[in-house]
Amino acid sequence: AQTVTQSQPEMSVQEAETVTLSCTYDTSENNYYLFWYKQPPSRQMILVIRQEAYKQQNATENRFSVNFQKAAKSFSLKISDSQLGDTAMYFCAFMYSGGGADGLTFGKGTHLIIQP
């Protein structure tokens, strides 16, 4: 079974700064997906960014980018030019891309606070 670890329970940065959230995972699989989800106070789970394990190129979505290190099983999220609306819980998640169990395995989350 896979596990996902987020070692930073809470982080706080000033608006416009860059922040990096850490995530490590453990799996014996070779084909999988990794995700970062955002959960604002509204409770809605919102997909921020996705990375396919077979792709070496790091995914980017506007101000959000990842540093995917497959050998190290590390998947960090970088948020550039942080905004007040980025304040939320951020969850790193894993999904096996083969058949069988297709649910997401989540980390415990990092509470990110953007200070004005």
Add this chain to the structure above:
Amino acid sequence: DSGVTQTPKHLITATGQRVTLRCSPRSGDLSVYWYQQSLDQGLQFLIQYYNGEERAKGNILERFSAQQFPDLHSELNLSSLELGDSALYFCASSVVPGGGRNTEAFFGQGTRLTVV
């Protein structure tokens, strides 16, 4: 708005009771996932259905069951409720199972269950 509708939004019930949570997936989505978010366990995958058939099981208790109906809506039944079952229950849907592009899972806003 993700297009996934969960009802009710809030539910308060007593220990030992049974409740049913309902999920209507996005139009055209055939796959439905159920997740539980609690303070103790974090976000956990419970069960997945695809086009009416159970596809994958996660950490779902025997007291819990689910089904997906011909119109593709899904229900999660929780019975013999305990205090520890208090949690936020999410439904997510995707066109088909998987985590790749065009198979993204969209989450509903959740049902907050409180067992007293």
